[in-house]
Amino acid sequence: MSNQDPPGHSGRPGAEGAWDATLSRHRSRNRERIAATAMELIGEHGLAHVSMSSLAERAGVSRATLYHYFPDLDHVLLAWVELQVDRFVSRVELLAGAEPDPRARLTLIIAQLTDYFASRDHRLGLEQLGTLAVAPVTARAVAERMSPLMELVSDCLRTGQKMGQFRPELDPEVHASLILGLLGAMRPHLVSGRYAPGGAARAVSSLVLEGVTRR
Amino acid sequence: MSNQDPPGHSGRPGAEGAWDATLSRHRSRNRERIAATAMELIGEHGLAHVSMSSLAERAGVSRATLYHYFPDLDHVLLAWVELQVDRFVSRVELLAGAEPDPRARLTLIIAQLTDYFASRDHRLGLEQLGTLAVAPVTARAVAERMSPLMELVSDCLRTGQKMGQFRPELDPEVHASLILGLLGAMRPHLVSGRYAPGGAARAVSSLVLEGVTRR
């Protein structure tokens, strides 16, 4: 899937055409920087109060340039989600790729996600974007970009089921989103410092593992 | 706590002064109708694409009148959350008030929340408002309005701990928000029809109860 949108702005978030030209390193770095700036702003003022204009100003780029990079604000979010998910998934795959035991794998994924949430205190959690803030088209597109992360978890659950460790009756997809929801709910407590990342990871892991384990 | 804002618009979401005049039945019904309309619109287009103007139009009210009721869109959401939480909490208290057993109480609350989410398919889940969509002040105010719901759950957990049924080491407040987060994550699956409310409630209950029960 294309990581970028053509400057011509192919259209709605869900279905951008592949842009076969290779983007310069500079351009893609700029895209990333702008997206990160957008998330900073959103964290400060809330999505509803962030404009393309203020983003252009904060990112130190002209408004015209901004529209060169993204057709609208929704696409900025989309790019950000895609970036974060890609990065996160490849990191976890690096760490947990060799781990055959589903329980250990799941624990590791949860620990990594907790770390992720805890380290980006003032930034935003991935999970908070698939919501009612943006247009439904965008929400669907966000969900789609999230799917590699979902699959990371649901695959793990499926393997556990096949190996007889996890309950056969649970739906791996549904449970995967429950686990991510759980982590999202934990985020405020991580950010506030009420829970240390380690403690949070343990709490979520134990909740999840006990709910998932075959008795 | 005041359910309304004075027409003079006292200021920021967090701290509106008490407005001691009694509001006419008509006025408070109108407020409610407008808030519900706002949520409809947000569900259709996403918060970022809903304006006071479009809300006025859809609600069949002039823009000036809208500004008479609410100082801005954030306050509309706030009013809606307060209404829903009040309604939900009093309903659960009616149903579960007499139930002394924490496990049964928790199960009932979860079932009620699942029903709530399932019945309002195209509307919005309560949980999706405490996010990055609105200004941080508003987000805090929303969290505050959510607290009766939170307390419903955390009280239940505390009682269970005192009675020795639930693990003493878990933090009731944190766990309460985890449970609500879990329910929020279940909502899309309820809406999509993938899970029947009963099944969802059972899935969440079992996940929660097993994670919570003292071994």
Added chain:
DNA sequence: GCGCACTATAGACAGTCTGTATACTTTCTG
């Protein structure tokens, strides 16, 4: 029955934001 306070509305205002377009300058690349 009358006036008064409250409520609703209309219309206007300056200011901001959007998305688009055109045309100019800078920077990269072959």
Added chain:
DNA sequence: CAGAAAGTATACAGACTGTCTATAGTGCGC
């Protein structure tokens, strides 16, 4: 160096915001 791509300035119509003033409708006590 020439041509392409990226970035910029500027302008535009249309929409939205929040505020204001003035006007019309409503319910209530006296």
